[in-house]
Amino acid sequence: MPLLEIKNLKLDFIAGDRNLRAVDDVSITINAGETVCLVGESGCGKSVTALSIARLVPRPPANYVGGEILLNGRDVLKMTKSELQAIRGGMVSYIFQDPSASLNPVFRVGSQIKESLKLHRPEKATDAEVIRLLKLVGIPAPESRIKDYPHQMSGGMQQRVMIAMALASEPKLLVADEPTTALDVTIQAQILDLLLDLKKRLGMSILLITHNLGIVGDMADRVAVMYAGQVVELAPALELLRRPLHPYTKALMNSVPKLSGNMQRLQAIPGNVPSLGNFPSGCRFYPRCPSAQPECAKTMPQLVEVEPKRWVRCLYAKPL
Amino acid sequence: MNLLEVKNLKVHFPVKHGLFSRVKAHVKAVDDVSFTIRPGETLGLVGESGCGKTTLGRAIVKLVEPTAGSILFEGEDIARLSGSELRVRRRKFQMIFQDPYGSLNPRMTVGQIIGEAIDIHHLAESTSARQKRIVELLKAVGLDPIHAQRYPHEFSGGQRQRIGIARALAVEPQLIVCDEPVSALDVSVQAQIINLLQDLQQQRGIAYLFIAHDLAVVEHISQRVMVMYLGKVVELAEAKAIISAPKHPYTQALISAVPVVDPDSKRKRIVLPGDVPSPMHPPAGCPFHPRCPMAQLPRCEAESPALREVMPGHWAACHFAK
Ligand SMILES: Nc1ncnc2c1ncn2[C@@H]1O[C@H](COP(=O)(O)OP(=O)(O)OP(=O)(O)O)[C@@H](O)[C@H]1O
Ligand SMILES: Nc1ncnc2c1ncn2[C@@H]1O[C@H](COP(=O)(O)OP(=O)(O)O)[C@@H](O)[C@H]1O
Ligand code: SF4
Ligand code: SF4
Numbered sequence: 001m002p003l004l005e006i007k008n009l010k011l012d013f014i015a016g017d018r019n020l021r022a023v024d025d026v027s028i029t030i031n032a033g034e035t036v037c038l039v040g041e042s043g044c045g046k047s048v049t050a051l052s053i054a055r056l057v058p059r060p061p062a063n064y065v066g067g068e069i070l071l072n073g074r075d076v077l078k079m080t081k082s083e084l085q086a087i088r089g090g091m092v093s094y095i096f097q098d099p100s101a102s103l104n105p106v107f108r109v110g111s112q113i114k115e116s117l118k119l120h121r122p123e124k125a126t127d128a129e130v131i132r133l134l135k136l137v138g139i140p141a142p143e144s145r146i147k148d149y150p151h152q153m154s155g156g157m158q159q160r161v162m163i164a165m166a167l168a169s170e171p172k173l174l175v176a177d178e179p180t181t182a183l184d185v186t187i188q189a190q191i192l193d194l195l196l197d198l199k200k201r202l203g204m205s206i207l208l209i210t211h212n213l214g215i216v217g218d219m220a221d222r223v224a225v226m227y228a229g230q231v232v233e234l235a236p237a238l239e240l241l242r243r244p245l246h247p248y249t250k251a252l253m254n255s256v257p258k259l260s261g262n263m264q265r266l267q268a269i270p271g272n273v274p275s276l277g278n279f280p281s282g283c284r285f286y287p288r289c290p291s292a293q294p295e296c297a298k299t300m301p302q303l304v305e306v307e308p309k310r311w312v313r314c315l316y317a318k319p320l
Numbered sequence: 321m322n323l324l325e326v327k328n329l330k331v332h333f334p335v336k337h338g339l340f341s342r343v344k345a346h347v348k349a350v351d352d353v354s355f356t357i358r359p360g361e362t363l364g365l366v367g368e369s370g371c372g373k374t375t376l377g378r379a380i381v382k383l384v385e386p387t388a389g390s391i392l393f394e395g396e397d398i399a400r401l402s403g404s405e406l407r408v409r410r411r412k413f414q415m416i417f418q419d420p421y422g423s424l425n426p427r428m429t430v431g432q433i434i435g436e437a438i439d440i441h442h443l444a445e446s447t448s449a450r451q452k453r454i455v456e457l458l459k460a461v462g463l464d465p466i467h468a469q470r471y472p473h474e475f476s477g478g479q480r481q482r483i484g485i486a487r488a489l490a491v492e493p494q495l496i497v498c499d500e501p502v503s504a505l506d507v508s509v510q511a512q513i514i515n516l517l518q519d520l521q522q523q524r525g526i527a528y529l530f531i532a533h534d535l536a537v538v539e540h541i542s543q544r545v546m547v548m549y550l551g552k553v554v555e556l557a558e559a560k561a562i563i564s565a566p567k568h569p570y571t572q573a574l575i576s577a578v579p580v581v582d583p584d585s586k587r588k589r590i591v592l593p594g595d596v597p598s599p600m601h602p603p604a605g606c607p608f609h610p611r612c613p614m615a616q617l618p619r620c621e622a623e624s625p626a627l628r629e630v631m632p633g634h635w636a637a638c639h640f641a642k
């Protein structure tokens with residue numbers, strides 16, 4: 001049984017008398033010890049999907065319209081308040097893009113980590129355990145840092161503290177929502193290295209959200225590409241990077257310049273990412289798709305397994 | 321001749337040290353920076369947050385007052401010009417920003433925004449010439465002339481960046497400082513703007529100082545690339561040379577840290593220890609020495625390395641660069 005199985009998830013945001021579908025028929029599984037990357041441009045539904053795993057999207061405005069989220073076989077969408085409390089920050093921990101927004105500015109970092117321990121492993125709510133966690137996430141001289149306030153730390157250090165807090169409950173699944181987007185490249189490299197190392201040592205699963213395809217190759221076992229609320233391609237990471245099958249994945253990879261790549265003109269994707277409530281009918285990518293056919297305007301493609309382990313949402317995706 | 325020659329430019333900001341202290345410290349945001357830009361050339365500028373890129377760009381277009389040094393534009397020093405003398409020259413250099421929304425007046429239509437730039441420099445003799453010019457500019461940046469009647473909030477991020485570019489082009493500048501012009505855009509829209517900037521350069525011979533975090537984007541658009549660390553230039557060379565054979569240990573780490581899409585690339589990531597130090601208290605000697613994997617003490621912590629030409633056209637500020 002997979003650790004997490006999101007099946008045909010559908011979520012609307014209620015705006016006045018309109019129901020805007022933000023997540024539409026999303027299916028993703030994550031096995032124990034596996035890292036899955038969720039990639040896509042801003043607004044495509046990555047965060048809403050990820051937050052749904054612990055049902056953290058506020059309802060209203062959100063409304064779950066269909067599907068299930070099986071965590072160890074139990075549907076999160078059917079859980080009671082107290083069951084949800086237990087998994088939040090317990091079996092599932094989150095880290096976000098902006099650590100300074102998640103840390104409380106008026107409490108010392110050591111006591112914030114201790115709070116997290118009290119909640120989930122009260123017998124371990126000690127200075128020694130806090131120091132062990134800070135050491136685990138690579139904070140130098142942790143004994144002297146537990147008394148620091150968040151603002152006394154750099155962005156990279158704050159992100160390490162967030163990771164330490166997330167690890168306090170010994171989660172089975174770490175959801176990292178663009179954890180390095182706000183950081184400089186050299187600090188991003190440190191944090192990615194840390195996540196790889198932790199995964200190896202602790203054997204947890206990671207759902208890593210990013211808009212940077214470059215990160216996928218370094219981090220992911222499998223990858224799901226989202227566009228306009230839907231998963232359009234799901235595949236083992238290296239296979240997807242070597243041979244993308246969906247026209248959107250291909251176009252995205254061709255449109256970004258590569259380091260030491262050739263200097264030819266970039267192949268831009270025409271038009272803009274459609275906003276919520278303005279998704280085209282039929283295939284959502286068809287107004288921008290270089291391979292579009294007349295049929296694409298009428299029929300919405302389903303996510304189908306076109307080759308073993310390779311799922312694609314395109315009417316014209318052919319098996320090898 | 322060079323279009324722009326910057327010599328020993330310094331921009332230092334005074335900051336209060338403590339709440340009650342009168343002694344002021346200084347942030348050396350730009351500290352003794354020299355470089356040139358040729359007509360029609362793109363010089364890329366990279367470096368981590370806070371290293372002084374924006375401040376340098378703003379100093380060149382005179383949005384911030386330089387503390388010392390000279391800025392020769394077509395041979396004339398504009399560093400200390402002000403008032404009407406500066407206004408006349410302003411036409412030649414423009415700036416576009418990361419956040420196109422924040423830099424466009426929300427209460428003006430696109431036509432008014434572009435028209436304002438034309439009016440300030442008296443670039444249209446009649447109302448009809450002005451109108452014609454606005455239409456031309458909108459077409460040049462790939463917008464429908466109908467859009468002149470609309471307001472900035474009615475546009476997507478990419479379209480707003482096009483409006484910002486049209487406004488900059490309105491005065492026919494010879495140099496545009498582009499401060500992270502694609503960083504806020506959707507990945508799938510970035511290429512449209514990069515292509516547009518390149519086309520405009522080809523057609524009009526405009527030079528760019530192109531600031532960005534993304535090294536691949538900078539390599540793609542630039543002829544030469546300059547790397548800054550804590551207010552100083554640490555390396556400057558042809559784009560290809562600096563990416564394929566960086567000479568400065570900081571540039572080497574920076575390039576190795578870029579996540580690459582190619583899963584079969586054999587590059588090894590150099591993970592630097594520590595954080596970027598604050599520009600208020602830059603380390604003594606070589607400012608990079610606390611993080612440098614190649615540092616040799618005591619020299620690197622005592623002696624500040626000068627930017628020197630280690631190969632023809634390839635400059636690096638490291639005692640040991642060869
Ligand atoms: N008006 C000011 N007063 C005081 N300090 C300033 C001022 N403007 C910039 N600085 C400081 O100067 C340094 C350089 O800032 P700058 O904005 O040029 O960096 P940058 O390289 O553009 O960074 P980013 O990549 O984050 O845009 C920073 O330490 C910044 O805090
Ligand atoms: N609380 C909310 N209320 C209304 N709309 C929301 C809310 N949260 C997210 N959305 C919308 O849902 C869509 C998907 O958002 P999100 O999952 O945050 O995208 P991303 O892929 O960038 O993480 C976007 O159009 C966003 O504006
Ligand atoms: S279904 Fe049609 S429009 Fe959609 S991705 Fe496939 S070819 Fe393109
Ligand atoms: S001068 Fe020394 S510390 Fe500075 S970059 Fe060179 S080797 Fe490193």
Ligand SMILES: [Mg+2]
Nearest residue numbers: 046047048177
């Ligand atoms: Mg998000």
Ligand SMILES: [Mg+2]
Nearest residue numbers: 373374375499
């Ligand atoms: Mg800046």
